[in-house]
Amino acid sequence: MPYFNYPVIFDVLVVGGGHAGCEAALAAAGLGMKTLLLTQDLDTIAQMSCNPSIGGVGKGQIVREIDALGGRMAAVADLSALSAHMLNTSRGAAVRSPRVQCDKRMYQSAMKHSLELAGNLALAQDEAAQIWTEGSALRGVITARNTRYRSKTVILTTGTFLKGVIHIGLSSFRGGRYNHPPSDGLSPSLEALGFKLGRLKTGTPMRLNGRSIDFSKCEEQKPDEPPPPLSHFTGRHGRKLLSCWITRTGERSAGIIRANLHRSPLYSGRIKAAGPRYCPSIEDKIVKFPHHPTHILFLEPEGFDTGEYYVNGLSTSLPEEVQLELLHSVNGLERAELIRAAYAIEYDYSLPVQLDYNLEAKLLPGLFMAGQINGTTGYEEAAAQGLMAGINASLKVRGGDPFILGRDEAYIGVMIDDLISKGVDEPYRIFTSRAEFRLLLRQDNADLRLMPHGFRLGLIPGKFKKNFERYQNAVERSGSRREPQKHGAEKRPQRADDDMAPWTRAGAEACGRITKEYGGYITRNLREAERMKHFEHVRIPEKLDLSAVKGLCLESRQQFLKIRPRTLAQAARIPGVTPADIQLLWVHVTRKLRPPQADGVSRRDEG
Numbered sequence: 152m153p154y155f156n157y158p159v160i161f162d163v164l165v166v167g168g169g170h171a172g173c174e175a176a177l178a179a180a181g182l183g184m185k186t187l188l189l190t191q192d193l194d195t196i197a198q199m200s201c202n203p204s205i206g207g208v209g210k211g212q213i214v215r216e217i218d219a220l221g222g223r224m225a226a227v228a229d230l231s232a233l234s235a236h237m238l239n240t241s242r243g244a245a246v247r248s249p250r251v252q253c254d255k256r257m258y259q260s261a262m263k264h265s266l267e268l269a270g271n272l273a274l275a276q277d278e279a280a281q282i283w284t285e286g287s288a289l290r291g292v293i294t295a296r297n298t299r300y301r302s303k304t305v306i307l308t309t310g311t312f313l314k315g316v317i318h319i320g321l322s323s324f325r326g327g328r329y330n331h332p333p334s335d336g337l338s339p340s341l342e343a344l345g346f347k348l349g350r351l352k353t354g355t356p357m358r359l360n361g362r363s364i365d366f367s368k369c370e371e372q373k374p375d376e377p378p379p380p381l382s383h384f385t386g387r388h389g390r391k392l393l394s395c396w397i398t399r400t401g402e403r404s405a406g407i408i409r410a411n412l413h414r415s416p417l418y419s420g421r422i423k424a425a426g427p428r429y430c431p432s433i434e435d436k437i438v439k440f441p442h443h444p445t446h447i448l449f450l451e452p453e454g455f456d457t458g459e460y461y462v463n464g465l466s467t468s469l470p471e472e473v474q475l476e477l478l479h480s481v482n483g484l485e486r487a488e489l490i491r492a493a494y495a496i497e498y499d500y501s502l503p504v505q506l507d508y509n510l511e512a513k514l515l516p517g518l519f520m521a522g523q524i525n526g527t528t529g530y531e532e533a534a535a536q537g538l539m540a541g542i543n544a545s546l547k548v549r550g551g552d553p554f555i556l557g558r559d560e561a562y563i564g565v566m567i568d569d570l571i572s573k574g575v576d577e578p579y580r581i582f583t584s585r586a587e588f589r590l591l592l593r594q595d596n597a598d599l600r601l602m603p604h605g606f607r608l609g610l611i612p613g614k615f616k617k618n619f620e621r622y623q624n625a626v627e628r629s630g631s632r633r634e635p636q637k638h639g640a641e642k643r644p645q646r647a648d649d650d651m652a653p654w655t656r657a658g659a660e661a662c663g664r665i666t667k668e669y670g671g672y673i674t675r676n677l678r679e680a681e682r683m684k685h686f687e688h689v690r691i692p693e694k695l696d697l698s699a700v701k702g703l704c705l706e707s708r709q710q711f712l713k714i715r716p717r718t719l720a721q722a723a724r725i726p727g728v729t730p731a732d733i734q735l736l737w738v739h740v741t742r743k744l745r746p747p748q749a750d751g752v753s754r755r756d757e758g
């Protein structure tokens with residue numbers, strides 16, 4: 152079949168309309184790039200494949216960072232919020248995190264509408280089947296319907312769809328998500344270009360009809376009052392929010408799982424790929440924690456206009472009849488109607504060590520990757536990478552320097568550095584423990600840390616600048632004030648003050664108080680971060696022959712050749728690399744970087 156050559160040359164072409172793709176497309180279009188978002192199905196834009204919630208520990212910090220850089224996720228989550236909580240309020244400031252439960256459909260349509268309204272952005276429904284190259288140069292993509300889209304840069308954000316296979320009990324079938332076709336063409340196309348792919352697994356719990364749940368046997372979890380917004384630009388939530396409910400599995404549930412383990416694709420060996428250890432299926436929890444008599448389950452509404460409930464904590468790939476028996480063994484769920492079965496999915500991902508700090512492929516300049524294709528899991532992780540890839544593809548087109556965030560600046564910086572330096576052996580999600588400077592990277596100061604970048608890049612409207620500066624000053628004043636502030640200021644209704652809106656005085660006081668309370672630790676973190684920066688500045692030239700470094704142990708040599716670190720600091724973070732090998736590499740690099748000496752005669756003269 153002959154090609155149809157689409158009559159526009161794009162600056163940035165984004166493949167996939169999931170959480171990474173939406174942020175990538177909006178960022179590129181916002182930076183003035185002629186952008187195309189190409190996705191398999193426009194009706195599934197920003198679909199939440201699993202739990203319709205945004206934020207959580209570590210993730211809440213990332214969403215506020217996305218927002219501070221001009222991303223859309225936090226505002227859309229607030230707009231569609233049906234329940235909201237600040238987690239860990241009784242613990243240290245570094246781990247306090249906002250989480251919002253969303254109306255799933257409302258989230259999707261609000262994000263789709265943002266895309267439809269964005270200037271410079273075109274949408275198209277088709278499947279990218281091949282990366283289009285000529286010689287060693289990227290040209291764009293070729294779709295399943297044989298359309299050739301030409302673009303200066305391409306961002307792949309294909310999520311769980313590459314060669315996706317779904318498992319329910321011992322039956323398996325192809326799919327990128329339940330009832331959605333997988334994407335089979337891109338994997339061979341990437342492999343033909345020399346990319347190494349791996350396989351990962353994730354899973355989702357069952358959904359119930361709410362009318363069949365006996366809520367009188369469950370514990371109510373009311374939304375926070377006032378609900379904490381995710382976006383710096385959201386005022387008060389206008390709608391009355393809903394409660395979530397708590398129940399638990401018991402001895403009978405454990406017995407049902409043990410009796411049916413041989414029917415689980417996980418335990419029968421049918422699923423081979425690694426899943427997230429920190430988010431285990433219920434069969435994993437029963438097998439690995441036999442001394443726990445119960446496991447907590449959260450029943451979370453999926454929308455205002457639906458009775459569907461998500462059973463958080465009951466992810467499984469056991470056969471459907473076992474799922475039903477298991478549900479009926481739980482307090483309050485004795486008569487529960489199972490309306491969507493839980494399932495597991497295996498899919499291809501591209502080894503993220505093949506990317507540079509700007510998320511561009513080292514093998515094929517102009518090709519960027521973001522989201523689950525890089526081995527991560529989670530909407531927030533995907534959106535953050537999408538935003539960074541969108542910004543960096545645009546900067547590449549403009550001929551500007553890449554936009555890279557440090558590990559001491561943002562969780563986004565921690566995540567990208569982890570991915571490209573260490574790679575993944577299970578789906579990667581962000582935790583506060585992944586950051587060495589987590590007191591610097593709090594949810595309450597994401598705007599102070601990153602909004603100046605948002606203004607500079609042009610992704611945050613300049614009209615907010617004055618009020619932001621007033622807020623910065625108010626935080627500083629409140630952090631240096633002598634008298635202790637009363638705790639719980641952040642729990643007071645946060646009315647925006649006109650000269651500071653959308654920021655509030657209560658918010659400034661809360662942030663200033665934390666800075667003061669943790670002053671000693673924060674100073675220590677800052678000092679350590681400064682020390683690390685020294686190594687960040689020692690760049691390893693791209694063409695340097697790393698096999699020529701003498702005396703390295705075999706593992707370090709192999710890791711250096713595989714990952715090709717860009718800085719000495721990145722080399723030091725690679726797993727298996729010893730401090731002694733870093734010294735050797737340092738000596739080698741500085742020797743190579745030294746300007747050529749004058750000839751032997753002049754050196755003898757100096758002596």
Ligand SMILES: Cc1cc2nc3c(=O)[nH]c(=O)nc-3n(C[C@H](O)[C@H](O)[C@H](O)COP(=O)(O)OP(=O)(O)OC[C@H]3O[C@@H](n4cnc5c(N)ncnc54)[C@H](O)[C@@H]3O)c2cc1C
Binds near residue numbers: 169171496529530
């Ligand atoms: C069953 C399941 C369970 C999950 N469980 C969890 C969980 O417990 N916790 C958690 O944090 N995350 C979970 N996730 C992961 C979460 O859904 C993803 O991390 C997140 O959606 C990734 O965002 P993304 O933008 O990278 O990809 P996705 O949201 O998957 O979006 C990819 C988009 O790309 C499109 N696409 C794919 N290939 C092509 C192509 N060739 N051409 C055009 N368009 C294409 C798809 O149609 C889709 O719109 C789960 C996902 C699934 C499927």
